[in-house]
Amino acid sequence: MKDLISTIKNDKPICMVVHNNPDPDALASAGGLKFILRKKGFKNIKIYYDGLVGRAENQEVLKILEVSLFLTANISSPKKYQYILVDCQPFTGNVTLPNGVLPIGVIDHHRKRRKTFQVPYYDIRPDYGACSTIIYEYFSSLDISIPTNIATALCYAISSETQNLGREGSQADRKAYIELLSRLSFSQLSRTQYPKLSKDFVSNLSRALLNAFYYKNLIGVVMEELPYPDFAAQMADFLLRVRNMTWSLCLGTFKDVLFVSIRTSNTQADASKIIKKIMPKHGASGGHDMIAGGQVKIDKSDRSVVRTIKNEVILKMIRTLHANDVPNIVKLISNEAFPLS
Template identity: 35%
Template sequence: MTISEVQRKLDALIDVVKDADKVLILMHDNPDPDSIASALGLQYILEQLAKKPSLIGYAGIVGRAENRAMLKYLGIKLCSLSRISLPDFPCVAMVDTQPSTGNNSLPASRSPQIVIDHHPYRHASRKVPYREIKPKYNVTASIITEYLIASRLVLDPILATALFYAIKSETEGLGREVGKIEAKLRHYLYPYVDQKLLANIENARVSREYFQIIHSALEHALIYGDAVMANLETVTNPDIIAEVADVLMRLEKIKWSFCFAAYNGDILISARTIDRANDVGTLMRTAFGDLGSAGGHEMMAGAKICAKTKSSVRKKAFIRQLMNRLLRLTGNDSDRAEKLIT
């Protein structure tokens, strides 16, 4: 998009909030750096251009050490949705998520006025007054960064660091799903980044429990042809599921990695692939779209399936069935398992 095109979009965005006294900016559950940075950027735009105060809300937890460090070192203030009275906010803006996706806690009875996201377009978003949905972008923070460039607002180091880290972490240092847009915007943001703060975030300290989970995951991981799978059983931090999937994806000769775990009554699955042509987002929708919410991108995706009524024994058997679905779709034999660590 040209700067003039983005400026027109900014004008439309400001017009949507003109009659609202305040705005709730809602991220997806268990927010990651992309959703946090995008919310922070939108908050800055609304305050500076529309003179509207806003609150950044979320549900779930901020579990990953780097994400908690991001909040700590950048001084980002979030508010749990359980402490927010939705009727007090005439305008709701969703970032890095959309209505009816299953990965956010906006009640079905409440419609947002703004949606800014980089995930595939959802049917429920068509009624949203202002929607900026760009599936060709790899990071929602890229959309927000383009808005900031077009706005000509002063880019302070805190916001620049948040946006830069979001782009970097979402694309693993621009090694995964990187596009020209992200490369260009990273170079734009870099001079404004506080390198000390960035280092504090990227080198966040982790707990002993973190290493115990990684150890157990590797010890019990199984290889099926060109796929590797790990079942973490039950976790207290849902972010660790994606972290394990990322670690397993580094295994040589592997095209797919999948990690499963039960969390808060649901079965969560993180999926990765080495080649965007494999389109793991479509794979997950095909495998689990009939069971719960599923989707993502060409190289990284996830799913959430309700299992609240299942006992521990039934959950274990259910996860086995889910694994078999993925193995069939990836062309691997479920009867030929090999332990990662022997």
């Protein structure tokens, strides 16, 4: 962290950029890092993103942090800023940067990408389950007291990212989580874990279940239109809880992008490799051993092409898990044949 501080110039404003459609880990990490940098004398700092903060839990994290987010599309004169990426890496397809910009710093817990080596400062820890754990360790190493609201957001983010430390949680994540528990607000944590849900969410959940399918140990859902991009990950997490299922797949479109999320309960798997196999070649993907996601631009006006792409993703997923199978896919609710057409 001290190396990052020495890399930052005092006379240039800071754009802190999180990945598109930011989740609790990205939001909490950025909020915590912004607080640290302010404590170190850097005043002109804004957090930028692209997409939506759609999920109710994510919106609660924003309320806890009491920070404002700004769209990267609204950055004017981008060359006058210095950029720090949080919970993402440059040129990976899931973060939006102005053209011609190279960040001065990258803090992430995903596998290191080649372009990241060009960045002056990077702290990449793929063995960590959450980026928020890295930020917690920055607080500790600099002996900066963590405010209650940031402690709450960081703790929830670690819990959310690792499913209460049961999914890819490292010793560092466990240590951070336990120590943050003594500093947070349990009322804020409860509101974030169990937010009020809109009627639209219930309607979308119903729609997803009606479009859900399964084949052997794979369960999934195909949606024509997602209510927000993170809904794909939300449904992949939800469906994996169905008994006897060890893999889940959710895909759907939002505007002109097809989003794909996969999850597994197999601790020996590598979801990041599987997502690369099933995504179209012109798409982008990334992830960890047990969670992964991808996206690809599409022309929604050509519905037959979009449907073909979705079918190919499903079939590639099945054949990756069950080589040479001719799948008999079944609807989850009715047990009728699930049409790939």
